[in-house]
Amino acid sequence: MSRDAPTILIVEDERDIRETVVDAFCFEGYRALGASHGGEALELLRAADPKPALILLDLMMPCMNGVEFRRQQLADPALAHIPVIIWSADANAGAQCAGLGVAGYLKKPARLRTIIDTAQRLLNGR
Amino acid sequence: MTDELARLRLIAGVARGVSQVRNDPAAVASVLADALSAELADGAIVVLDRPDAVRRLVHRDPRARAAMHELLAGIDVAGLPGGGRAGISRPDAGGAAEWSEYARRCPPRAVLAAPLASPQGVVGAVVLVRDRRPGPFDDEDLGAVIACNEHAALALEHAIALRERIYSEQRLRAVFDASPLGIVVAGPDTVFRAVNRAYADMLGYEPQELIGRSYAVVTHPDDLEVNVRVTDRYFADEVATGYALEKRYVRKDGVTIWGRVTGRPFVDSTGARLLLAIVEDITSRRQLDQARRDSEHMLAAIRDCVTLIGADWRYRFVNGRAAAQLGHAPDEMIGRNVWALFPELQRSELASVMREVMAGQHAEPVRVEEYFPASDRWYENTVSRCDSGLLVVWRDVTERKRAELVLRQALRLRDEFITVTSHELRTPLAALVLHLDTLERLVERGAGTEPVLGRVHGAMRQAERLEALVEELLEGAGRRELELASFDVCDLVREVAERLGGAAARSGCALSLQLGPPAIGTWDRARLDRVLVNLVGNAIKYGPGAPIDLGVCATDAGVEIAVRDRGIGIPEGDRARIFGRFERAVPHSHYGGLGLGLYVAQQIVEAHGGTIDVQSAPGEGATFLVRLPRRSVTLGRSIA
Helix, strand or coil, rough: CCCCEEEEEEEEHHHHHHHHHHHHHHHHHCCEEECCHHHHHHHHHCCCCCCCCEEECCCCCCCCCCCHHHHHHHHHHCCCCCCCCEEEEECCCHHHHHCCCCEEEEEEECCHHHHHHHHHHHHHHH | CCHHHEEEEEHHHHHHHHHCCCCHHHHHHHHHHHHHHHHHHEEEEECCCCCCCEEEEEEEHHHHHHHHHHHHCCCCCCCCCCCCCCCCCCCCCCCCHHHHHHHHCCCEEEEEEEEEEECCEEEEEEEEEEEECCCCCHHHHHHHHHHHHHHHHHHHHHHHHHEEEEHHHHHHHHHHHHCEEEEEEEECEEEEEEEEEHHHHHHHHHHHHHHHCCCCCCCCHHHHHHHHHHHHHCCCCCCCCCCEEEEEEEHHHHHHHEEHHHHHHHHEECCCEEEEEEECHHHHHHHHHHHHHHHHHHHCCCEEEEEEEECCCEEEEEEEEHHHHCCCCCHHHHHEEEECHHHHHHHHHHHHHHHHHHHCCCCCEEEEEEECCCCEEEEEEEEEECCEEEEEEEEEEEHHHHHHHHHHHHHHHCCCHHHHHEEEHHHHHHHHHHHHHHHHHHHHHHCCHHHHHHHHHHHHHHHHHHHHHHHHHHHHHHHHHHCCCEEEEHHHHHHHHHHHHHHHHCCCEEEEEEEEECCCEEEHHHHHHHHHHHHHHHHHHHHCCEEEEEEECCCCEEEEEECCCCCCCCCHCCHHHHCCCCCCCHHHHHHHCCCHHHHHHHHHHHHHCCCCEECCCCCCCCCEEEEECCEEECCCECCC
């Protein structure tokens, strides 16, 4: 894990999924952080320095769901620029996120390779 | 000189003479002039103003008679000497230029003037002249002339009255003949005395075909009895002021028509009591009335409420159904202003549409479906413009709207269920795929046993989760038979508590058991296991960090199982709903689950002949109580 490697934040309430994806990104050479709902993710983002370069966001979560998290993120000038990939089991994820300016969508279930490739493409394209 | 007897003879002669010619004013004037000039003078001038302008000029001397005819043919009463007032004058006294000229040409020795006056007033005057007879007129002469004049004036009054009667009768006759209304005169024997042209035309006869025949000839047989009864009452003096009735007539060509008859009694010149009747053909009006009644009957019979509102916003027509629905009698609404009668209507969408349609903003009928909170009903209204204003037709569609609401609710629940189910199934599937992907990478990298086993166990856990979800879905779909066996429900509760102990501990919940003596009965063990798992699972999900009590109590009838948590509780309004299929009292995004748990639990308990209830208050947790009969009476029953 290099010092200047980009950080990826995984927001996901299902522990098995969250931890597996965090491990996988770390294995690929990224820094990766996990949060179990939107509120925890906002706290982490505000404390982080440098800020993560990408957020992988589940929608259906307890306490604060993905849509509400994205709204609050966009309302915070320090966080609004961070791109978000929605990763959801919900077939209507697109409709729910309309107007929230997300960078991409991934459908659950998804292969690890697909998740990592999507993230890499987005980070390299910046 | 005329003696007394001669004067009396003169008066009697004039009286007799004028009475014989009393209907002829000119003859009266002649009788008077001839008698007076012959008995009392040489010449006489009789001037009549009424009933005809008559000048009677007589003189025994042809020269004087010629002068009279030349000069006095047009003289009036005021132009006579002394203005025609009673008196004996000198020959040159007063008078118009014509008289002065006559007096110059044929100077009379004496002149006498007297008005023709009856109690009804002056109708003319008489002037007598003497030019050959000796001596002046005296008071006796004047008295005799005045007496003769009275008789003549009375005769003339009679002539005047006769003229007026003839004139008014002629006028009546003209009205009778020219009237567009039928006019008849009939006697108590129902026989026509007179029939006018309009009446005969109305019935297709000539007037003379009807005169002398009974009105029964033209009256519809069904209306004859009433007609005769009405006229009989008049002739029997029961009705003083006449009558009106509507009756049917049968024309000569057999067609039935309607007439409105206004009858009045009168007595003719012979003293006979007769009936004058005026008849109006009202067939068209009756047909219109009938058409209107027919439409009213149709409107009364249809299911819809119908009102017709005039341009002044007053009700013109209200069918029975509309009035009943608005809580009024139709008669009580007609003529009343819509907004005054139903002020609460003003703010409705219907009112806006009514105003727009009245203002001519819509060419086509406009339909409005609206909920009226006051009556808690839904109405489908159709508003259209008509000649006299607005036609508003509506029907109660509350049942349909409620059914739609139930259907929409069901569709919403189904959509939500599909969303939730896809999320609930895909999440463990996603975790399973990730475990397997990682496992593959670990094996490729030649990792040690421990991380590999960790991933295998993780994959197994997710597979079990999927299996449980599939089971729950199948239970929710129903149609599986109970498999009954005898066992102690305390054992089952203990077993479930042990199995869920780990999950409860992770959520900070302590499971405490209050189990009494063995409670043995005949039930489907696997199904009751699912009921307990669902109830305890809910208790953990909704009451994290607080203890959960599980109790079993054997009763005479069977067994009671209680599951108590100290979580968020359930609002009263949601308590019945939470047992519905796909229902949940809280958003799925916060708590997850298929929403089938309580539905499945209730289905299983009820299949055993038992009940499931909940006691709760928001913030104070919930207690689910399952009551089961000791031996299920519903052997082999399927859960639907």
